[in-house]
Amino acid sequence: MxxxxxxxxxxxxxxxxxxxxxxxxxxxxxxxxxxxxxxxxxxxxxxxxxxxxxxxxxxxxxxxxxxxxxxxxxxxxxxxxxxxxxxxxxxxxxxxxxxxxxxxxxxxxxxxxxxxxxxxxxxxxxxxxxxxxxxxxxxxxxxxxxxxxxxxxxxxxxxxxxxxxxxxxxxxxxxCLKNLPMVPFKTKDLPGTLCKLGVLLRRVTRNLLRNKQAVSMRLLQNLILGLFILFFLLRVQNDMLKGAVQDRVGLLYQLVGATPYTGMLNAVTLFPVLRAVSDQESLDGLYEKWQMLLAYVLHILPFSIIATVIFSSVSYWALGLYPEAARFGYFSAAVLAPHLIGECLALVLLGIVQNPNIINSLVAVLITAGLLIGSGFVRNIQEMNFPFRIYSYFTFQKYCCEILVVNEFYGLNFTCGNSNNSVMNNPMCTITQGIQFIEGTCPGATSRFTTNFLILYAYIPLLVILGIAVFKLRDYFTSR
Known part of the structure; x- marks a missing residue:
């Protein structure tokens, strides 16, 4: 026929x-x-x-x-x-x-x-x-x-x-037959949700490992960013007249702004083909679209952690940030979160918008807006208009920046050139301790250090849940 x-x-x-x-x-x-x-x-x-x-x-x-x-x-x-x-x-x-x-x-x-x-x-x-x-x-x-x-x-x-x-x-x-043959239905012995998720996770991971270019991109893109910053700053100083605060603020600003964007680049490059596969296979009833999304999120975790450790190991010690192993661990954890958040945010939007180029632009706008308002580096949050102050509490950059500021500045003592009076009267010499900068930029951040970590990492499961909801809606509206 x-x-x-x-x-x-x-x-x-x-x-x-x-x-x-x-x-x-x-x-x-x-x-x-x-x-x-x-x-x-x-x-x-x-x-x-x-x-x-x-x-x-x-x-x-x-x-x-x-x-x-x-x-x-x-x-x-x-x-x-x-x-x-x-x-x-x-x-x-x-x-x-x-x-x-x-x-x-x-x-x-x-x-x-x-x-x-x-x-x-x-x-x-x-x-x-x-x-x-x-x-x-x-x-x-x-x-x-x-x-x-x-x-x-x-x-x-x-x-x-x-x-x-x-x-x-x-x-x-x-x-006209009285005893009609039975209907030959398909064999209905589908695996459970966890079993399907395990199969999808193994399949997605194996597919990525075969793509050497994608693996290299995942592991090295943050390191390449770190090398650029490293050669630009060489090493931070403790002398106020040599940019002790300015260099650190610029470094943290770049980290919080760039790491979500590198995560977004991974999503718009690698996930659309998985989305196309799930759109087709979900119509056959093999699994639901959100299960492919969750498998993708689970498979990126070890790669993102390894990439962040590589990046932090090179940049943290080479730039001369606060020399303490515990501070290095906090720094790595704080940098990992925005990287994952940027990728999860792109995944949520990929459930709504088909074109990855549009996702690129949307995530870039959201990251830039969150960084300008939530970081407190461009303008003190307390001096902003009320709507912007409210918006800052919904940005992950606010919590990430407070963590990094406390992690780097707490306990630091600054010098200001030599000891002559003309230098000491310089307005830049008013800051002699890191705690002064912390209280001036984000008052009370030292007492919110643990809370900020919990809020920052809460964005990841919240975005995953939102992504599952979006892909369920996508399954509902796209199924013919």
């Missing part, structure tokens, strides 16, 4: 209706029968599948790994040998065994051929054990007219054949 029509005529919508992908929209008229038994609308997906036009996969996985993870998402119970045999059988059926250990790659950069990618798409659907599988070919306007003519000739010849008459007779005879 062939479904033929011009672009926009409803071919895909018809297949979506048959396969149960039209979940909430549209009014379906008529009935669907299998072995003479009428199916309810919510049973369509349990019987049928079809291969979508776009072949969307994680490019870093091999064919065998892609199919194995799909099999693990469709079956609750099964040994390693069970999944291996199931995958090997599907690959043998679709002539994919010779490319089983090749990475799928991109259309324009390495990997398997487009025909093999197409067969992998078919294999993914076969692993879901459908009763019937329909394949959708790519639309091509140049082929539509010629294809229509050929299908029309085949249709005419088939209607006149004995095979067509016998098929119609068998259909009519089946309707």
């Amino acid at each position: 062939c479904i033929l029509g011009s672009s926009g005529s409803g071919k895909t919508t018809l297949l979506d209706a048959i396969s149960g992908r039209l979940r909430r929209t549209g009014t379906l008229l008529g009935e669907v029968c299998v072995n003479g038994r009428a199916l309810r609308r919510d049973q369509f997906q349990d019987c049928f599948s079809y291969v979508m036009q776009s072949d969307i996969f994680l490019s870093g996985l091999t064919v065998r790994e892609t199919l194995r993870y799909t099999a693990m998402l469709t079956t609750r119970q099964g040994s390693a040998d069970f999944f291996q045999k199931k995958v090997e059988a599907v690959m043998a059926e679709l002539n994919l065994s010779h490319v089983a250990d090749q990475v799928i790659g991109h259309y324009n950069f390495g990997g398997i051929s487009s025909g093999e990618r197409r067969r992998v798409s078919i294999a993914v659907q076969l692993l879901q054990d459908p009763m019937d599988l329909t394949s959708v070919d790519f639309q091509s306007k140049e082929r539509e007219i010629e294809t229509y003519k050929q299908v029309h000739r085949l249709e005419s010849a088939y209607k006149e054949s004995a095979i067509c008459r016998r098929t119609l007779e068998n259909i009519e005879r089946t309707k």
